[in-house]
């Protein structure tokens with residue numbers, strides 16, 4: 001069968017490497033992909049948001065299955081368009097993708113169905129939002145309603161800062177239409193956990209838990225990024241907490257989406273905060289996280305393509321979803337200056353032997369006459385799997401040191417907090 005993957009980053013590279021293990025796949029395309037994954041799939045110059053061209057390509061090339069990985073095409077309805085053309089897909093349709101596409105929708109869903117999350121208010125009117133802030137105690141959390149590349153959240157330490165965030169979103173349109181509506185919510189505290197799950201709308205199967213490292217610099221300093229590294233599993237996510245999340249959050253979310261006529265099929269991402277009062281949902285995403293997918297799929301022992309097709313065909317309860325008992329670590333090597341200003345176009349030298357159990361997933365690179373050049377902020381993710389978290393972290397860093405390009409930088413403390421927590425137990 002010929003399979004296409006929509007997207008072009010490290011997450012898509014990890015999905016492709018996992019799909020490749022299935023011998024039923026004779027050809028893999030990635031739209032648009034990037035030069036760093038050209039050895040694993042044929043890159044096709046069609047953008048992730050160019051849905052019409054994707055459908056056209058799928059029909060002309062007799063694609064038997066499509067995986068739509070990024071948020072934008074999912075929220076825009078890529079799965080609806082491909083399915084209408086007769087192509088089975090992995091990923092939620094447009095109606096279900098709203099769980100990520102609108103924070104106001106997601107918050108309303110949680111309120112209506114009693115799913116624990118931070119208290120909040122939604123505003124379409126700037127003056128009302130500003131007046132509301134006057135009555136709140138900092139820190140105050142201000143979020144743009146729509147998609148904003150993971151940057152639409154401001155944790156304001158003062159009312160002034162919260163107001164500035166509202167003005168920049170609603171008046172100066174810093175995130176375009178995404179910020180014309182804002183959600184203002186209660187500040188929560190506790191360890192953060194990401195749980196990716198497979199669901200076909202009937203069954204939900206959580207994957208191994210993980211911990212993202214969103215801030216740019218060591219010790220969780222600097223601006224928020226798309227993610228600078230991940231470890232899995234997350235030591236804060238105990239079996240007791242997992243059981244609570246299943247009954248209080250995961251199952252109720254699947255049922256709520258069904259009740260709303262928005263059956264979710266695909267990978268449902270739960271961004272959770274483990275507060276003193278119990279687990280709370282910080283955000284839903286309608287897709288695999290990036291770089292969470294890299295670390296989580298490194299531990300998947302079952303066949304990803306089989307699982308994906310079971311989701312599509314609504315027979316997930318029959319599928320085998322097994323993870324190794326070990327641990328993994330993904331260290332993102334970025335361009336100096338990311339997520340703000342950075343330079344690209346530097347030649348990348350990858351190690352010939354990254355090490356056993358190590359994979360390098362390329363996020364931002366292009367091929368130029370056989371040379372691999374940096375082309376993005378997050379350039380690649382060095383991912384290692386091992387028997388223990390300590391070993392996985394060490395292996396990932398040993399391999400990351402061997403990656404060379406000018407202006408490369410990475411956090412030196414991925415997994416540090418997790419290792420300290422695991423040691424305390």
Ligand code: AMP
Pocket residue numbers: 118141150151152153155185186187188189192214224271282283
């Ligand atoms: P999000 O884009 O919704 O994942 O938010 C980005 C980050 O902001 C999260 O990973 C949290 O660290 C933080 N955050 C979001 N909402 C809250 C909240 N209500 N309280 C505290 N921190 C939050």
Ligand code: GLY
Pocket residue numbers: 150212226227285288289290291292
């Ligand atoms: N790493 C966070 C996300 O993919 O949204």
